Amino acid sequence: MAHILVVEDEPTLRILMTRMFRDAGYQVTAAATGAAGLQAALGAQHDLVVLDLMLPDLSGEEVLRVLLAARPDARVLILSSVAEVGRRVAVLDRGAADFVAKPFVNGDLMARVRLRIRDQGSFATNPTHTEVGDGAHLDLHRRDLVINGQRVQLSHREFTLMAHLLHRRGEVCTRQELLADVWGIAFDPGTNVVDVYVGRLRAKLASDTIETVRNVGYRLLAS
Amino acid sequence: MAHILVVEDEPTLRILMTRMFRDAGYQVTAAATGAAGLQAALGAQHDLVVLDLMLPDLSGEEVLRVLLAARPDARVLILSSVAEVGRRVAVLDRGAADFVAKPFVNGDLMARVRLRIRDQGSFATNPTHTEVGDGAHLDLHRRDLVINGQRVQLSHREFTLMAHLLHRRGEVCTRQELLADVWGIAFDPGTNVVDVYVGRLRAKLASDTIETVRNVGYRLLAS
DNA sequence: CTGTGAAGTGACAAATCTGTTATCCGGCTT
DNA sequence: AAGCCGGATAACAGATTTGTCACTTCACAG
Numbered sequence: 410m411a412h413i414l415v416v417e418d419e420p421t422l423r424i425l426m427t428r429m430f431r432d433a434g435y436q437v438t439a440a441a442t443g444a445a446g447l448q449a450a451l452g453a454q455h456d457l458v459v460l461d462l463m464l465p466d467l468s469g470e471e472v473l474r475v476l477l478a479a480r481p482d483a484r485v486l487i488l489s490s491v492a493e494v495g496r497r498v499a500v501l502d503r504g505a506a507d508f509v510a511k512p513f514v515n516g517d518l519m520a521r522v523r524l525r526i527r528d529q530g531s532f533a534t535n536p537t538h539t540e541v542g543d544g545a546h547l548d549l550h551r552r553d554l555v556i557n558g559q560r561v562q563l564s565h566r567e568f569t570l571m572a573h574l575l576h577r578r579g580e581v582c583t584r585q586e587l588l589a590d591v592w593g594i595a596f597d598p599g600t601n602v603v604d605v606y607v608g609r610l611r612a613k614l615a616s617d618t619i620e621t622v623r624n625v626g627y628r629l630l631a632s
Numbered sequence: 633m634a635h636i637l638v639v640e641d642e643p644t645l646r647i648l649m650t651r652m653f654r655d656a657g658y659q660v661t662a663a664a665t666g667a668a669g670l671q672a673a674l675g676a677q678h679d680l681v682v683l684d685l686m687l688p689d690l691s692g693e694e695v696l697r698v699l700l701a702a703r704p705d706a707r708v709l710i711l712s713s714v715a716e717v718g719r720r721v722a723v724l725d726r727g728a729a730d731f732v733a734k735p736f737v738n739g740d741l742m743a744r745v746r747l748r749i750r751d752q753g754s755f756a757t758n759p760t761h762t763e764v765g766d767g768a769h770l771d772l773h774r775r776d777l778v779i780n781g782q783r784v785q786l787s788h789r790e791f792t793l794m795a796h797l798l799h800r801r802g803e804v805c806t807r808q809e810l811l812a813d814v815w816g817i818a819f820d821p822g823t824n825v826v827d828v829y830v831g832r833l834r835a836k837l838a839s840d841t842i843e844t845v846r847n848v849g850y851r852l853l854a855s
Numbered sequence: 856c857t858g859t860g861a862a863g864t865g866a867c868a869a870a871t872c873t874g875t876t877a878t879c880c881g882g883c884t885t
Numbered sequence: 886a887a888g889c890c891g892g893a894t895a896a897c898a899g900a901t902t903t904g905t906c907a908c909t910t911c912a913c914a915g
Contacts (some may be wrong), residue, residue, distance in 0.1 A: 446886055448717065470704070507816075508831075521812070524812065524813060539882090548770070549772040550792075560812070564901080564903085565775070565788075565900095566902080566904095567904095567905070569773075569893075572773075586743075586747065589730070589744070589747070590747060600904075601862085601863090601904090601905080601906090602862095602903080602905085603864070603903055604862060604864095605863090605864085605903090605904075605905085606903090606904095607862095608862095608863060608864065609886080611863095621861095621862070621863095623861070623862080623912075623913090624861075638889060677876095742867080785874055787871080787873085788872080788873095789872075789873070789874095790872095802877085804880090806895085815871055823874075823875075824874090824875085824893095827891095827892065827893070827894090828874075828875090828893090829873090829874095829892085830892095830893090831892095831894065834893095844891095844893095845890075846882095846891070846892080846894070
């Protein structure tokens with residue numbers, strides 16, 4: 410049975426949601442503060458976290474950031490007053506799964522919750538996150554990179570290149586190798602796409618993450 | 633220890649490769665005909681199949697097609713004379729992992745083999761193929777769809793939409809639902825992107841795969 | 856210090872992707 | 886039969902992605 414964590418400071422709403430989800434057949438844990446919510450979220454695996462943006466202690470954004478840094482595969486549904494709708498894009502960018510504005514129609518929220526949980530269920534069997542040491546994860550679905558809590562949007566090529574470098578982190582990858590594996594080009598010398606794309610990656614990362622090995626190729630720093 | 637299957641009719645070359653791979657520490661199975669190779673490939677799990685394009689009985693393309701239809705996650709390295717380099721794009725499109733032209737430098741082939749095997753090793757821990765009933769698979773890395781042996785290139789959006797439909801195959805998905813889940817649009821009515829993208833998918837698939845449910849939404853045929 | 860070749864960078868053009876709009880089609884209702 | 890409505894489709898424009906090229910910067914050898 411799916412397990413939902415509700416983080417909401419307003420008692421009425423918290424109790425309402427708890428009852429509603431429970432009635433729908435979910436197992437529910439509720440938290441009234443950001444700190445308590447974070448503790449619960451980190452302590453156990455939840456299928457969905459319903460998180461209010463406006464909390465007494467920590468800001469919802471903060472909770473979201475910390476939570477996703479620790480569990481990049483967590484699904485978080487952000488709940489927020491219409492006045493804060495402007496933050497919508499921001500939190501979705503940060504990795505939230507969905508955003509619902511308060512006040513909401515019960516059925517509407519319920520539908521959203523069901524949707525997000527079902528989703529996770531079917532995808533969860535094939536993990537979409539490739540763990541790659543320290544704080545780095547590749548998110549196959551979003552095609553982006555989570556590196557120490559920061560979510561970096563990558564293009565298709567950038568992603569493939571990054572994936573390859575990550576798999577061999579610490580080892581040197583020759584241009585030839587990268588051309589063959591990332592671009593599928595077997596022979597052709599006489600292009601500097603690799604250089605260009607390494608440059609583009611560096612621009613999106615801490616620029617000292619990818620090291621140049623003169624006359625050979627590139628290497629991603631081991632950690 | 634990784635297991636390689638070599639399918640090559642010319643005895644000298646077959647023995648040479650067998651010895652080379654064995655010396656490199658791999659377990660090797662060799663087959664001299666397409667039929668024998670196919671049988672071996674379907675009978676056991678290999679980490680890499682090295683396949684000659686020019687075989688006495690079946691064409692290499694044929695072997696590749698049948699093999700990938702049955703095991704879409706198989707890694708196949710195509711070996712072929714320079715004269716056939718024109719087929720390169722075609723076989724890579726069909727899902728081959730790599731292409732090496734004959735005659736080749738031993739070390740070169742060895743490097744390619746190592747690369748493809750290592751690759752598979754690291755990705756294999758997180759399966760990149762989502763099985764979805766009958767002959768359909770979603771390949772998260774290539775962002776494409778394998779449907780009864782045919783590999784269909786999809787754009788990012790098309791892929792996400794297709795993934796959603798596949799997850800719910802047989803059930804109807806409302807436009808709203810698709811908008812929310814695939815596009816992340818919560819409210820906005822007044823767009824027909826969904827219709828447009830369903831159209832684009834239909835153009836790439838057997839056009840009767842996606843069914844219209846009037847006044848409701850779309851449904852992917854159950855099988 | 857200087858010359859040479861390797862690597863980095865900015866600008867650009869082509870290709871692709873995305874979403875909108877306008878129009879067309881086909882079935883249903885009246 | 887005519888009108889209407891939901892859905893299909895073609896064409897388009899803007900955005901993004903991709904790879905190339907020319908030029909700059911940098912590291913090392915002499």
